[in-house]
Amino acid sequence: MISADQQPDLRRKLRRSKSRARLRGLLLVAPALLLLMVAFVAPIGGMLFNAVANPEFRSAMPRLADYVREWDGQELPGEEGYRLLAEEIGRAYSDKTLPGAAMRLNYEQSGLRSLFMRAGRRADRLEAPYRRSFLELDKDWGSISVWQAMQAASAPFTARYLLQAVDREITWDGEIRLVEPEKRVFVDRFEATFWISFVVTSLCALIGYPMAYAIAAAPPRRARLMLVLLLLPFWTSLLVRTAAWVVLLQRDGIINDALIWIGVVDQPVQLIFNRLGVYIAMTHILLPFMALPLYSVMKGISPNHMRAAASLGAGPISAFWTVYFPQTVPGLGAGCLLVYVLAIGFYITPALVGGSGDQMISYLIANFALGTANWSVASALAIVLLCCVAIFYPFFRRYVGIDRLRLG
């Protein structure tokens, strides 16, 4: 028995030991947390910053940037503005920061890059009166839109890349509108990404449901074997599987040979480098992610439920729909969520088995980053894609949870 005066002491001890355990837990988690912060969370934050940062013009011509920030934007600046322009362009040209700024201005209005670079090359010939001197160089220097472009490029942050990622642009007076039809490329790719992911998720559900059912209903030893067979493709390198599909689906590949032999077609058909190839290869890769959560739910459903339904007079079909299927919905939901979220981010497989119209948004991101080194647009597209995935994240934690992520 613990006497009354010992109780507070014990309580304190318990509290201390609990807080010590808590501290130990935090210390154990700390290295992983630190690593994630430094090499994952901070980089993603940096990418967000990169998508809205607007440093090129300001870093090349800081005084001019300050000047155009103050400018009212209504009518052309006076002589003082043009004098500053001449000085800043000349200096930026000689310290080689002008090309970056000119490129940035060109995003605002095409043609500005050559206008600024030409002025930079001839900066030593610009003299008072500066305004006339500029106009003699090129009459475009008398256009107010050039100054408006400079004003847009001088702000510390810009929404133009994020807007561009959804095919929108902001006009000088603050109106957001669609870009010209021939420049609308991104929304189209986002739609294709969602559609491909949807079709692949549906195919995975249609193929994976009966498979998971068969494994759950099989006797243990056979179920084990079927699970291993289900997992084998999963453990095989993504590139190996993609390579296998390229080989099988090509014009003189086995599938075409088989189709001709059966007599379904008499000419080889195009099965790859189109949408069909993307559906086939992606479904193949993602199928285990659907079948495994389904199986783990189905394994827990007692066969007695179906027997009870049958004994109460339900036919096999109505017993399935009213008794069995509703119990598998959590597994189906988890599988669909997992497959859809993973499918949205696919890059390698569509890049290797799809045509140019079947590329997903990840392909564009990689292309902007690695192909044209346009980090701002790549970052903006990545942010939009990240938001599309993040929408599913709360559902994910609720319906999939960490247990069903256990693969294998």
Place this chain on the structure above:
Amino acid sequence: MSARPFASPVERLGRGALRVLVGAGFLFLLAPIVAVIPLSFNGGDFLSYPLRGVSLQWYARVFEPFPWMTGLANSLTVASATTVLATVVGTLAAYGLATSDFRGRGLVMGLMISPMLVPLVITGLAIYLAFARYGLVHTFVGLILAHTILALPFVVVTVTATLQGFDRNMMRAASSLGASPLTAFRTVTMPLIAPGILSGAVFAFVTSFDEVVVALFLAGPGQFTLPRHMFTALRDKLDPSIVALATLLILVSILLLIVVELLRWRSERLRRGRP
């Protein structure tokens, strides 16, 4: 699921249809993997049937230094370093998450698994932009750190699952017998969760060994891994040696699958208390 004599025609039809569907599903899953294997022994230059004689020429090509063997060496370097780092850090984290209850635990868990769900291109781009500032792009260190981030969730998930089946009273018994927390972990917990840790390590290894998207961003020609070379080969020209390489990699994955299955079997036996 033996056919019962009193099964109604609808039931029999359903069962037959199910068999066909499931068979087709497994065929779809396994056929591409099986079908490439014979092609790797093809004597001809084309990747199509019928085979033109049997030859090991493509295997000879695989074992030439460039590109496949240098790629393999780079892959093994990156994957083994990633495995060690991710397994140690991930096991500690999973143990900390499972054995104590601090505020924000759910948030930390969510953060730990998020690299699994964030599209690889985003992770690759973000890490590239950050690492470029510190000169870590086109270095082994940068690639290993990035792969560790990707492998961490697999270790955390696997070890957490093992710890959930772990009876914590054993730890309490150990400490009541005078063992320090460290001794208790080393002599009681560790042997029991070792199979889980090892399968986490295998997952970490495969994650890195297979990874190509982040490698596209972070690896320079000096760090090109096997998948990175395979990506180039598949995109530019279908070289038959890739099928020989694929066959070898399929063998490796079968081997790893067997290892993980054995570990799981061992873990389940340990959990049932029959070591």
